[in-house]
Amino acid sequence: MQCTACGWPLAETSVVSAHRTSEGLVCYRRCVCGRITIRLRPPRRAAGAASTPAPAQVLAASGGQRLAG
Structure with missing residues (x-):
């Protein structure tokens, strides 16, 4: 995955x-x-379940807003 603002x-x-x-x-x-991206990585499945983990999802990205810090 890449930043949607700058790549x-x-x-x-x-x-x-x-x-x-x-x-x-x-x-x-x-x-x-400076863009903030929020990602969700689903929990891993228990042993014996499907072996392919679910991919992370980008939930949101700020419009170039900077957070203090």
Whole structure:
């Protein structure tokens, strides 16, 4: 996945915050251009279930707004 504003790989962005929810791991990442992206990684399935993990989903991206920090 890449930043929708500048094309930078999201895997190379800074993690601002991450926490677990009932839906999986929610991760807020800041790109080098300042955009914040929110991603959801579903929980891993139990052993014996389908071996392919569900992909992460981009939930939202800010319009270039910068957070303090």
